[in-house]
Amino acid sequence: xNLRRTIFLLLMIVAWSARAGAESSKTExxxxxxxxxxxxxxxxxxxxxxxxxxxxxKSLTGDNPRKFVFFAFSSARMGTDRAFLDEWKTxxxxxFAKPATAEVRxxxxxxxVGTSDDVFESKNFSDQTP
Numbered sequence: 001x002n003l004r005r006t007i008f009l010l011l012m013i014v015a016w017s018a019r020a021g022a023e024s025s026k027t028e029x030x031x032x033x034x035x036x037x038x039x040x041x042x043x044x045x046x047x048x049x050x051x052x053x054x055x056x057x058k059s060l061t062g063d064n065p066r067k068f069v070f071f072a073f074s075s076a077r078m079g080t081d082r083a084f085l086d087e088w089k090t091x092x093x094x095x096f097a098k099p100a101t102a103e104v105r106x107x108x109x110x111x112x113v114g115t116s117d118d119v120f121e122s123k124n125f126s127d128q129t130p
Contacts, residue, residue, distance in 0.1 A: 027086050027106045027119045034060075034084070034092065034104045035123050037071035042125040044068060048096055054081050056094050086119075100126035 037060045042048055044066070049059035060071040073084050083091035086106040093105045093113060101124045108117035 027108075028121075030084070030086065030092070031104045031106065031119065031121050034071065034094070035102070035121055038094075038102045038104075039123070039125055040070050042100065044070075048100065048102055048125065053083050053091060053094055057082060057084055097122070098124070098126075100124055 038048060041060060041064070045064070049056045049064070051059075057071075060069075061073075062069045064070075071084075077085050079085050079089075079091050081091075086092055088107070088109055088111055090107045090111045093103075093107075095103050095105070097103065101122060103120055103122040105113065105118055105120035107113045108115065108119055110117055
């Protein structure tokens, strides 16, 4: 009986690890897509969208001077404030460090920003020509 329980627990750990890896991989893809959307926005307007996460997502999804859609996502991935949610149902955070640098961050599985499991990418767009 103990052998069965041990095997079952090991299988559960492997399954959980595989799922966590898949979620992290999907989140990395989402971050890359958001960074591409920001790059395209920068190329079009020679600036990054302004405001908080909600304002930035509105700009990327069509609420901009030319009504271009730079990023689209399923309503199933939308938070109550129209934020884009990661695989752990936490809003991605988009911050701007310099006039042309954007960081897109997921809080990761623990849903807390600033911990070791965060998934993020920072990109400088100043070398892109409009």
